[in-house]
């Protein structure tokens with residue numbers, strides 16, 4: 143199943159092919175492939191090159207690694223996430239290492255790293271579904287996240303699976319067309335509200 147973006151202008155194939163499924167299959171990605179995804183994330187730009195991102199990986203069947211991460215997801219996400227063989231928690235350092243001050247852009251930087259990771263995943267034939275629906279306190283405890291770092295999101299990673307595994311509501315959204323705001327709503331020329339498109 144694919145849900146290629148219906149773009150108005152031609153964009154990189156990996157960007158239009160990426161989407162966030164909730165149904166994955168059992169096939170386990172190679173460890174080297176997962177390392178490539180993390181390597182892609184590692185090379186994202188960040189404010190002051192702080193690289194505030196940290197990743198905790200859980201793999202089904204490898205000790206308690208997967209279960210530890212899974213418990214940090216909220217109830218809604220636990221319903222579907224179990225089909226994916228790999229889980230990742232993204233944690234962020236909230237202060238700058240060079241002066242100890244608050245890094246107001248730590249979230250922005252982590253988003254850039256995850257964007258890199260998603261593009262690399264698409265190259266590898268893998269899919270990523272990111273989640274804000276986490277239980278940060280549970281994740282902090284289960285994953286031993288130290289003070290100064292914050293669990294901010296999680297993501298499930300794997301190969302695409304059969305939507306029939308999902309409940310009716312989730313199956314409907316799995317099959318639905320992907321939508322975006324029009325360019326005229328998000329890109330302005332000179333000042334707010336003047337469309338660039």
Ligand SMILES: Cc1cc2nc3c(=O)[nH]c(=O)nc-3n(C[C@H](O)[C@H](O)[C@H](O)COP(=O)(O)O)c2cc1C
Pocket residue numbers: 160161162163219271272273274275276295320
């Ligand atoms: C930061 C972030 C948080 C998200 N949180 C959740 C979530 O908790 N549960 C979920 O099912 N999807 C979540 N999503 C997936 C979005 O709903 C999805 O990316 C969006 O609907 C666009 O669909 P697409 O990724 O298939 O293009 C999240 C995505 C991002 C980037």
